[in-house]
Structure formats: C-alpha cells, structure tokens
C-alpha cells in the first residue's frame with residue numbers, strides 16, 4: 234500500500250518522447266505511474282497516443298533555462314533523457330552531434346543535481362561505447378573501450394559523467410547499453426542497427442530490401458518490449474542493489490541481416506534482399522556481435538523473452554496492419 238502511494242507521487246519527465254524508445258517507454262510509464270504523472274516532451278510532434286494520452290509539450294533539451302523551469306514547475310522526480318543523434322547521422326556532422334549529445338546529458342545531470350525533487354535519472358548508453366580493440370564476441374561488461382565513432386565517444390563520455398555525478402553528488406543515474414532495438418511503433422533514424430527495423434517495412438511494402446550491412450554481419454539485437462521491461466525494472470531497483478551507475482550490457486539475440494531475411498522468407502517466400510554496404514558497415518565492424526549481459530540478468534531475473542521467430546511474426550503482423558490503416 235505504501236509502495237503504491239509512493240509510486241503515485243512520482244512525476245516523470247521524458248525527453249525524446251517521439252523517438253523509437255520514447256514513444257513506447259512513455260506508454261509503459263503512463264500505465265505504471267498514471268497518465269497525468271508522465272510528462273512527454275520532444276522537439277517534434279509525437280504519435281497521437283502520446284499527445285492525447287497524457288501531458289505533452291514541445292521542449293528542447295538544449296534549452297536549459299526552459300528545462301529547469303519545467304522541472305521545477307511540475308515538481309519532476311524522475312527524468313528519462315532519450316534524445317540523441319544516432320551513430321550514422323553523427324558521422325555526417327561530428328561536431329554538431331558531439332555538441333548535442335554531450336550538452337544535453339550535461340544539462341540533465343546539472344538540473345537533476347540542482348533541483349531537489351529530482352531523485353532519479355535514466356539515460357541510454359549503447360553498444361557503441363565499444364570499439365575496434367574490444368573483443369567482439371560476448372563482449373564483457375568491463376573491457377577495453379576505445380570507440381571510434383563520434384556517437385560512441387559521446388556515449389562513453391556520457392557514461393563517465395553519469396558515474397561522476399553519482400560519486401561526487403550521489404545523483405542516482407541509471408543506464409543501459411542498448412543494442413539494436415527492433416520495434417514497429419516508431420522507426421529509428423540514422424543508426425547502424427536501423428536495418429533490423431527497415432528490413433521488415435521493406436519486406437512488407439516491396440518484398441525487397443537493399444541492406445547497408447553485409448549479409449553475415451552479426452549485431453546484438455533486442456525486441457522493444459524486452460528493452461522496455463529491462464528499463465522499467467532497472468529504474469525500480471533499490472539504489473543499494475545497483476551494481477553499476479554506468480550502462481548495463483543487455484541483448485536478446487545476435488543476428489545478421491541474412492538471419493533475419495531467412496526468417497522473413499518463412500512468411501514472405503519471394504522476399505529478396507541485396508547487400509550494398511555503406512559507411513555503416515565499418516561502424517558495425519567496430520561494435521560487438523554479442524554482449525555478456527549477466528549483470529543485467531542478475532537484477533530481478535531480467536531476461537529477454539522474444540526470439541527472432543516471435544519477433545518476426547509480430548513485426549509482420551503489426552507493420553502490415555499499420556500500412557493498411559494508413560491507406561484508409
């Protein structure tokens with residue numbers, strides 16, 4: 234009963250609520266904490282269910298003055314900062330990406346430190362924190378980290394800053410190193426793992442896909458529902474039980490475009506895939522094929538439950554419905 238009461242007192246700010254993770258995490262948190270207690274924000278319009286299902290406001294995380302007023306005015310207790318320039322896009326404008334990715338997390342950490350009501354921060358890290366000198370298979374939680382992309386450098390620096398704020402100011406920051414996330418609600422944009430979503434859309438729309446990675450390049454992937462569960466569980470754990478204030482490794486399966494294409498062909502037999510690797514192939518070769526996520530699994534027995542077979546069925550069904558709906 235007491236726990237329920239405390240939960241109701243949480244007021245949550247989501248930055249990047251229109252994005253791939255934000256559009257799903259917002260709904261999960263609204264179910265958990267009540268629609269009116271989860272303030273969704275973004276610099277762009279979110280899907281209708283986010284805009285209509287609870288408070289939404291256009292807000293730029295780079296605008297620290299508006300942000301701090303928002304946090305104080307709504308007596309925010311938890312901040313989820315999900316906005317970022319992803320790996321592929323960041324390589325096109327490295328300094329702008331660095332500026333946005335770094336200054337946004339620093340704005341959040343500073344505001345969380347200064348505003349007493351804010352008790353917890355969530356910030357997504359990524360498999361991009363690893364680099365060419367990291368072991369690519371079953372990548373350990375703690376290992377050599379020399380990222381060679383601007384996105385990866387910003388995520389690694391962000392992890393160090395999160396830990397710094399935890400150690401220096403006792404700020405409760407929590408993070409997950411997301412692998413490629415497969416989802417059907419909102420598409421990702423400008424990442425090196427985007428193929429794992431694009432492939433389904435193109436298979437359904439055109440029965441063909443030209444992939445920007447090679448057929449056998451494996452990456453750690455995870456279905457969005459598993460990622461959301463890992464995130465909400467991590468945020469629920471008592472602070473004293475946390476093993477890390479940097480990012481926890483997590484993954485579902487290690488899959489290549491060839492693996493996913495074969496599974497899609499079980500549903501769409503004439504699906505054709507071509508491979509035309511671009512600059513993202515080089516990025517992928519510096520990232521893990523699979524990660525050791527035993528630390529995340531130790532927390533409340535988290536483990537992924539969606540297999541490629543199940544994900545493929547869901548993706549084909551849901552994207553098919555979405556495309557049909559858009560026609561009417």
Ligand code: SER
Pocket residue numbers: 319320321358359360361384411412413414423424425426427
């Ligand atoms: N999905 C991200 C990207 O590809 C990695 O975190 O950039």
